[in-house]
Amino acid sequence: MALAEDQGSKAAADKSWHGIVLQTLKRNEIRLVPYVPDRVLTPLIKNLHADPFFTTFPTAREEEAVGIVSGAWMGGVRGAVLMQTSGFATLANVLASLAIPYQIPVIMFVSERGTLGEFNYGQALVCRTMRPVLDSLAMEHHTVTRLDEFEFICDRSIKQAVTTQAPVALILSPLLTGGKVFDK
């Protein structure tokens, strides 16, 4: 009975946005996943920690995590970085001076704050800097809003990053994840 429930919840997790991220990372042999957490990313982070395939850990800053996956990639191990919108805002320098000029495929998952029901004005403002920064660096990026498109976007974007040796940002919209809502 307990086993059946476990399998049922596992199947449900596989079809969730975070289940798709975990499975797609695994299929593409992305083992190293440093992160600076976000409320929305909590189930993904929990499941990555629970899966021995992954080496996942928090870093103090997002650019530190970008440095770590860059070094690991040069050493032959693939990685991805998890963060939220305000964390991406700290990355312009490392993207422009490390990932892009050295042609390192840094794969980023950004939980989108600042839109579709944001309650913190600072988050709303910093969110507006994200796409202009990505566009000014001519970086590949996609905003994912639909669960049925997510696996395709996720899998293809990872493969394109690796084969073209270029960083990519996958922005996880509240339409996909539910986002973070004002609760008190």
Place this chain on the structure above:
Amino acid sequence: MNTASKTPARNTKVMNRFDLTSRLVARLKNEEAVVGGIGNTNFDLWAAGHRPQNFYMLGSMGLAFPIALGVALAQPKRRVFALEGDGSLLMQLGSLSTIATLAPKNLTMVVMDNGIYQITGAQPTPAAAVSDLVAIAVASGLPSSSWAADEDDFERLIDQSLTSEGPTLIGVRIDDKPGTGTTRRDPVQIRERFMLGLGVRQAL
């Protein structure tokens, strides 16, 4: 006046970055990786003689240790050295906690501490007169952290790190001399040569 020499906690011999880097490189016999931080730190690594296992950072100030951590995690059987300036480390002190938590035993970090931003006009760092970076490393969870008393002690600490059960950090006080050479600023070639040197890539 903010001068490093007035900080009693690091009252060790003032050495020279190029000399110490050359001493380190001369001891490398097993294709060890070396990651050189921004500016003078990688200029002197370049000047000490290019090796295929050297990586030179041309920006991303403060990321020499995180990049080296990534290499160390990816290749646990290879010794990885990281050379970083004091000003650079101040930008990324949190990385010491990350490294302490992951505790790769194949990582040796060297902090070149002259108390100044030499390359921008020798302005003192905010830490110069008041902070002890090795004490910060110890408090971050890296007990194998120490100041090298002199050149012989530096070489001894390097050798000792090779058999350490955890990551090692070595602080060295250095003079205010600029870097000896200038790294060829070709990031794609630097990265590709490094990956060849680490055995990750085959040449075209």
